[in-house]
Amino acid sequence: MDIEMFGKLSDAFxxxxxxxxxxxxxxxxxxxxxxxxDAMNNLYVRMPGTEKDSRPVIQLDAHLDACGFMVQNIQDNGCLGIIMLGGFHLTSLPAHAVWIRTRSGKMVHGIICAKPVHFMTTAERSSQTLEIEKMYVDVGATSREEVENVFGIHIGDPMMPDVTFEYDAEHEICFGKAFDNRAGCACIVDTMKQLEKEQASLAVNVVGAFAAQEEVGTRGAVVTSQIVKPDLAIVFEGSPSDDFFISAGQAQGCMKKGVQIRILDNSYISNTQFISLAEEVAEKCGIKYQESVRRGGSTNAAKISVTGKAVPCLVLGVPSRYAHSHYNFCAKEDLEAASAMAANVIRALDEEKIRHICHQDVL
Ligand SMILES: [Zn+2]
Structure with missing residues (x-):
């Protein structure tokens, strides 16, 4: 895994x-x-010379977008009212810094603010409820005119958390933002680079599909799956870690315990044949993995799996601590386990195995 590439992906707006x-x-x-x-900001990456390829297609999916904000209104005092693009946990927001991108491409620094404790009533101080409508972004301006005419900010301008990627080489730990799902984006690139030289001998045509707008309702994957028309798919996710609050025996998204195979979530029940193949490959190649049955959550498999003749999806997660907040940690070894799993599953596919997966050995 090229950690410099992952860092640039994490930092990207x-x-x-x-x-x-x-x-x-x-x-x-x-x-x-x-x-x-395409027109929606989906991105397709294909192996050269495969335009007229007749092999079954395997789509490698990851979403490009991350949770962010948009300017909803500009107050007379210069504060920006915001809405969320995707789902942050509200308690993690106040006092954190953001970058606002103006229409001219200028980046403006802001701080997410809520009513300071000094001005709260006793009732407000004891209340636990936070609402996005009562949070603002302060750019240091003193009036609406200044925000619009000097800072160049308009309603509709997007913003993202202000976090810069760092790699701790001693502990092989990545720190940054948007690991959900820049981790997945990095895994697609890494998997395709591993397979590039041997692609002519594979049983499948490997297509990388990077989807827009997953965090607002898995929208991009509706389009990518129609364009790619996959027979099979591998969906990468920067999956939320649970190892910092659940006991070791029960946690299913542990940092440094390998790639997470998602068996079930709110959006998809996995194909058992595809999971069996992935686990056989992992045992044979010595790839660390952990299984997960999620009580919530969803991925682009929600959309990809119900296109065409039904597309079996293998959902692979890179455990990412504090997904959907400003700051994340993940381990280099888990990123590498995810792309090693994908590359070796693709190498292991042949006509018979594809038939097993696509027909589940029922008839
Ligand atoms: Zn995600």
């Missing part, structure tokens, strides 16, 4: 609907492949 910077970063690392984007 890309709230839902504004994924252009992430697209450009991926394209920079995919010069050896055929790269194409």
């Amino acid at each position: 890309g709230p839902s609907g504004f994924e252009e910077d992430v697209i450009r970063t991926i394209a920079d690392y995919c010069k050896e492949f055929d790269v194409e984007n």
Whole structure:
């Protein structure tokens, strides 16, 4: 795994609907492949020479977007009212810094603020409820006119958490933002680079599909799956870790315990044949993995799995601590386990195994 690439992907500006910077970063690392984007900010990366390929198609999916905010209104005092693009946990927001991108492309620093404790009534101080309507972003301006005319900020401008990627080489730990799902984006690029030289001998045509707008309702994958028309898919996610609050025996998203195979969540029940193949491959290749049955959550498998003749999806997670907040941790070894799992599953696919997975051995 190219950690410098992962760092650039993590730092890239890309709230839902504004994924252009992430697209450009991926394209920079995919010069050896055929790269194409569409009107929604979805990105397709294909192995060269595969335009007329007749092999079954395996779609590698990851979403490009991350949770962010948009300017909803500008108050007379210069504070920006905001709405969320995606679902942050509200208690993690006040006092954190953001970048606002103006229409001219200028980045403006802001602080998410709520009514300070000094001015709260006793009732407000004891209340636990936070509402996004009562939070603002302060850019240091003193009036609406200044925000609009000097800072150049308009309603509709997007914003993202202000966090800069760092790699702790001693402990092989990544710190940054948007690991949900820049981890998945990095895994697609890494998997395609591992397979590039042997792609002619594979049983499948491997297509990388980076989807926009997952955090606002898995919208991009509706389009990518129609364009790619996959027979099978591998969905990568920067899955939320649970190992910092659940006991070791019960946690299913543990950092440094390998790639997470998601068996079930709110959006998809996995294909048992595909899971069996992945676990056989992991045992054979010595890839660390953990299984997860989620009580909530969803991924792009929600949309990809119900296209065409039904698409079996293998959902692979890179455990990411504090997903959907400003700051994340993940382990280099888990990123590498995810792309090793994908590359080796693809290598192991042949006509018979594809038939097993696509027909579940029922008839
Ligand atoms: Zn995600």
